[in-house]
Amino acid sequence: MLYLASQSPRRRDLLGQLGVVFSVLDVDVVEQRAIGESPTDYVQRVACDKAKEGFASLDGYKRTAAVVLGADTEVVLDGDVFGKPSDTADAAAMLRRLSGRTHEVISAVWLVGDDREAGEVCVSKVRFATLDDATIDAYVASGEPFGKAGAYAIQGRGATLIEYLEGSYSGVMGLPLFETARLLRNFGAHTA
Structure with a gap:
């Protein structure tokens, strides 16, 4: 049985795409x-x-056939890791720093089973357009930046801020599907 150790609706949707x-x-x-x-x-x-936390939370008998998937995605610029914004000022500050620049989005996926574990990392490069204050304020006011690493969602209105993407669209969303599918196959889970 496969378990997703995440409450992220984006990760649930992405994992569902693998069938x-x-x-x-x-x-x-x-x-x-x-x-x-x-x-x-x-x-x-x-x-x-x-x-590992997800695997440890399972009852003993469930662990035998269980595989738990954990994932994390962060935006990185100049060595700084941008987590989720704490408030509107924090979201606006992140977007101002990303404006007109190329940053990395690092997405990791990890599988833990009863007798093994493995993981992969996907690194994408995203270039933001130069954003004026009105664009930043309107985007922050939309509410979309909250709960998102780096204060944007590539799958939503945030796509209008992005000039260029090199790498994995799904990785920027929060779960790199190519790497995830490869790990699942290696663990014996068949994907569609």
Whole structure:
């Protein structure tokens, strides 16, 4: 049985596109970057922590045939990891920093089973158009930036802010489907 250790509706939708049957687990993992931890190591560790926490939450008999998927996605610019904005000022500040620049979106997926675990990382590059204050204010007022790493959603209105994407669209959304499907196949789960 496959479990998704995430409450993200975007991850649920993306995983559903692979045609696999899964259940959702609610996990609570501290997402704080350690001093000296690289952005890639941080994203990978959080994805792994979510999968392990989800696996540990299962009753013993369920663990035998279970595979738990954890994922994390962060926006990175100049070595800074942009999490989810805490308020409107934070969202606007993130968007101002991203304006006219290319940033990385690091998305990690991790699988944990009874006797093994494996993960992959996907790095995409996203270039924002130069944004004026009116555009930033209108986008923040839409409410879309909240709950999104880097204060934008590529699958929503945020797409209008993006000039260029190199990499994985689904990875920027929150679950890189190519890497996820490959991991699932390696774990014996068949995808559509």
